[in-house]
Amino acid sequence: MKEEILFSLKDISFSYKNKKVLRHLNLNIERGDFTGIIGPNGSGKSTLIRIMAGFLTPEEGTVLFKGKDIKKYHVKDLARDIAVLPQSMDVFYPYKVEEFISIARYPHLQRGISGAEKNSDFIAFIMEIMEISHLKDRRITELSQGEAQRVFIAQCIVQDPIVILLDEPVSHFDIKYQMKTLEILDSFNKEGMTVVIVLHDLNLASEFCKKVVLISEGSIYKEGEPCEILTYENIEEVYKTVVVVKENPLSGKPYIVPISRRYL
Numbered sequence: 001m002k003e004e005i006l007f008s009l010k011d012i013s014f015s016y017k018n019k020k021v022l023r024h025l026n027l028n029i030e031r032g033d034f035t036g037i038i039g040p041n042g043s044g045k046s047t048l049i050r051i052m053a054g055f056l057t058p059e060e061g062t063v064l065f066k067g068k069d070i071k072k073y074h075v076k077d078l079a080r081d082i083a084v085l086p087q088s089m090d091v092f093y094p095y096k097v098e099e100f101i102s103i104a105r106y107p108h109l110q111r112g113i114s115g116a117e118k119n120s121d122f123i124a125f126i127m128e129i130m131e132i133s134h135l136k137d138r139r140i141t142e143l144s145q146g147e148a149q150r151v152f153i154a155q156c157i158v159q160d161p162i163v164i165l166l167d168e169p170v171s172h173f174d175i176k177y178q179m180k181t182l183e184i185l186d187s188f189n190k191e192g193m194t195v196v197i198v199l200h201d202l203n204l205a206s207e208f209c210k211k212v213v214l215i216s217e218g219s220i221y222k223e224g225e226p227c228e229i230l231t232y233e234n235i236e237e238v239y240k241t242v243v244v245v246k247e248n249p250l251s252g253k254p255y256i257v258p259i260s261r262r263y264l
Contacts, residue, residue: 003030005067006163006194007052012061014047021047022058023218029196031162034189036209036226037198040239044218045198046087049167052196053084079107083156087167087198089148091140097151098136101127104159123158129184130154145172153181163194171200182208206230206253214238230254 007029014022022044029035029052037045050056051063054070063070070078083104091100105119127133130150135143140151149172156164164185170178178201186208189195199205205212206226213223216238222229232245235256242259 003032005029006031006033006065007196008064008067009048009052010062010064012048012051012058012063014044014051014056014058014060021218022051024061025218025220027213027220027223029163029194031194032189032192034186034195034208034210035197036205036212037196037215038200038202038205038212039215039221043215045215046167048215049084049165049196049198050086053082053165054078055084055086076107079159081162083159083161083164085152085156085164085166085169089152091148094139094141096136097132097138097140097143098123098127100140101151101155101158104155108160122160126154126158130157131180146174146177149173150177150181157184157188161193163196164188166195166197168198168200170204178204202230202235202256206255207248207251226254230256 005028007027009025009027012022012025013020025044025048037048039045047056051058054063054073057071065073065078065082102119102123105123124133127136130153132147132150132154135147135151140148143151149169153166153169156166170181173181182204185195185197197209209226211223212226212229214221214229214234221238222234230245231254232243235241235243235245242261242264244257244259246255246257247253248255
């Protein structure tokens with residue numbers, strides 16, 4: 001059975017002023033994928049996510065979403081299907097947490113009213129699994145960075161998209177919430193949600209991603225299953241650092257250990 005391609009990026013190039021960030025990049029994301037975007041700082045990962053979200057227009061190439069040029073969608077239609085969490089978010093209005101999360105239901109409403117009870121139940125469920133129910137009456141401007149990030153992720157899930165684009169969503173978390181957040185995303189992926197996620201932690205990418213896309217200097221160096229891509233040869237070539245790659249004894253997935261040069 002042929003898989004449905006949600007995103008098809010064809011010959012994408014992008015520059016900030018005179019600096020080329022993406023170079024003739026081609027990528028397909030299929031429905032049901034859990035795809036990790038990995039690569040060194042400055043390799044173009046965040047720019048790629050912003051182009052997929054429609055926030056940036058490539059100077060060359062096209063972005064197709066469900067077979068249609070993403071520029072031809074109305075913003076509300078895109079919002080029904082795509083949720084986006086950028087690398088950083090600034091919220092200046094002091095929304096209460098529950099109120100802020102509920103904004104994500106707007107694209108699904110008809111003239112402002114539709115399924116209010118269902119929306120309320122769904123919001124409460126997501127807040128519970130993200131362990132932020134106790135924050136529902138707090139002002140989002142008063143939260144810690146980690147608490148706010150969990151609220152932002154909850155809002156994306158409450159949007160109930162078919163695909164969620166996340167740029168370093170767990171960078172502010174301790175290991176408990178890193179693992180818990182990826183487990184939650186994995187559970188929604190198993191129910192049909194497509195996940196595209198930028199990760200710096202290669203071991204998290206290895207454990208949770210069905211496919212990883214390794215970007216180097218604005219181009220895709222290699223893509224495939226974690227066991228194919230997360231080899232010491234690929235990592236050392238792209239990241240310019242020495243690693244040992246072992247096998248996780250429980251999952252059988254690659255496990256990467258960075259090696260200090262003092263031991264070489």
